[in-house]
Amino acid sequence: MAAFVKITTLTIKMPCMQERILHIAIPTPLDQRFDYLLPYNYAGPALTLGQRVRVPFGRRLLVGILIGTSAHSDIASNKLKPILEVLDDEPVLCPALFALCQFAATYYHYPLGELFALALPRALRQGKACQPLTTTAYRLTHQGLTLAPAALTRAPKQAALLALLRAQDNHTLDARVLRQTTAAGVITSCTNKGWIEKHESLTPATATTAMTSTRVTLNTAQQYACQRIQQVKDRFNIFLLHGITGSGKTEVYLHCIEEQLSVGKQALVLVPEIALTPQTVARFRAFFPTHTIEVLHSGLTDSARLGIWCQCRAATIAIVIGTRSAIFTPLPKLGIIIVDEEHDLSFKQQDSLRYCARDLAIKRAKDANIPIVLGSATPSLESYYQSQQGRYQYISLPARTGKANPPTFSLIDLRQQPLIHGLAPRLIEAIGTHLQRAEQVLLFINRRGFAPTVLCHSCGWVAHCPHCDAHLVKHHAKARLQCHHCGFACADSPTCPDCASSQLLAVGAGTERVEQALSELFPHIPLIRIDKDSTKQKGSLSRFLAQIHTGGAQILVGTQLLAKGHHFPNVTLVGILNADHGLYSCDFRASELMGQLLLQVAGRAGRADKPGHVYIQTHHPDHPVLNCLLQQGYSAFANLLLAERQAACLPPFSYLALIHAETKQANQAMAFLQQLKRMLPAIAGLECLGPAPALMQKRQGYYRAQLLLQAQTRIPLHQGVDQIQKILSEIKSPPGLRLGWDIDPKQC
DNA sequence: AGCACGCCGACT
């Protein structure tokens, strides 16, 4: 990234005849800027950094971003081409966002042009004009209004359409609503006959119709938290809001945001993918009935995303709630950033640009000199450590609001126990007791499907994915074996493909199997299974959740989908069927994850006046980490893990960077990284570990290996990364090799 | 990454 000059001013005075060389970031993996000429007869918009320009690039036309100007270029003048067009009057990237993208490109060692492309909505990337969101509606024309019904006796569908529009205000109906009742062909025919017409109008930014906001009185801890944050509300400060499940973190967010909105500022709220539910959004809308709130998520159409982007940039939207990528929203009047469930791993993108939205949010808040609130019931060890060091301000919300009591925990020792489809007898007994009291039971198992693998009892054959180092998962309902890492699936044959024996065993238990076992054990109790398979259909998750809340289901079996964000007041028993994975895993973050997930699942229980019981099945009931968590709480657990991390010199006591290589040929990635390591000169304070095969060595047909850089401070780490990039630019890598950086990896 | 050019095998 050294090729990019540091840019200090954002506006270029025009016309500036001396500076006819434009530095453009192009969406290409080539990590360099490209110089273009400003045409002498240029008469377009005044030039500003962050504007989009259309340029010829090779034989293609691309949309690039203006990142600087100068009088001279290092490139021979006969090779320079002129730009074709400046696409924006006002740059699509506001100055703060422009700076954030530059920072991210440098920090994550990602080509700036590609980074811009990832940050921009697709419509802008393709060169479309910035325009606020419009709504399409259909309206009766005068001709359609006065048409005699008799003219349509042979076209009942068209007659119905006209009748429908006649019944509407202004004879107009939203296109999306209309398409639900009327076939597209009918609409087209009526349009072509001139009876109805399309009508585009600006979509009013969404504000709730309720006139009074819904609010509850804050308890002492919440008031204190708000005061702490509001005391320094116009300066950069990082707050770590550690509030147990049900302690009312959201109320604190809402009050802090209100303070900022009252002085005309905007707010950005980042939430994990899984927590972005209609309920979350409804709470914000109910609290701020007169403010405009928009939600950014993966399901938006290109034009909707473009519309929201433009309105954010124009500051006509007050609050943006979104997942990871919402960190790249232009918000010129940004006054506060909230990162809810800050420990959640979905803030870290795991492919292409491997950025962490939480970390970028801190950078953005620092640049904008505004407060940022990181909230969690189970803070990441990194954030917890920073608060101990005094770099983040730690605020605790210790009590649950209302009169709910915290749940009690019991460990179930699985050793020497006969398991019935993954369930210990003691757990089954407890489930029975709770069901008899007409209470709800939640069973958490972090594995979907029927069984994690299939084994032949006669010959030892194991179902294995041909493309990955992974077992095939048996799915009973579909009668298939599936790989959960690529898309591979095959029929679940009743006999062994190797020895033709019919003695095939399903090993282990997944959600499907637990569901089946429970419906046999408790045949008349309504049960719902919630995992990626059962909720594939759109809207099914919310239908299931509604069913749970109305008591239509008494047993809930599910994966992570059940663990986060949803409240089940009538659940009094939570069973965690496999807690052991986190205790002995080669991933150094596994026990932290296990603790966070365990408390999260436990937080689903006992929210009403009935106390909750959490049963945890484990083969290691004496494990010190598990016992520390359950007996002394999350803070003690975090301190214990931090001590382990310190002893092992792992983050947050060191910094990591990972380079990963993938090839279709076995061992080629390892060999290449070995060569790379040999060429890397010694750097003081930097250790180069590996290369080692990736956690899953083969995945989707690629053999994967990685080289790990570790350092006590960031400076030698980034020196090492720069060195490797230099080496990579000088040597030729084998064809088909895929390389990528992961700075601050979350797993390695 | 694209998208060209370029140089050798199986087809109308």
Add this chain to the structure above:
DNA sequence: GTCGGCGTGCTC
């Protein structure tokens, strides 16, 4: 004789 395989090289 041509269509097309993917090696190699370039993009201001």
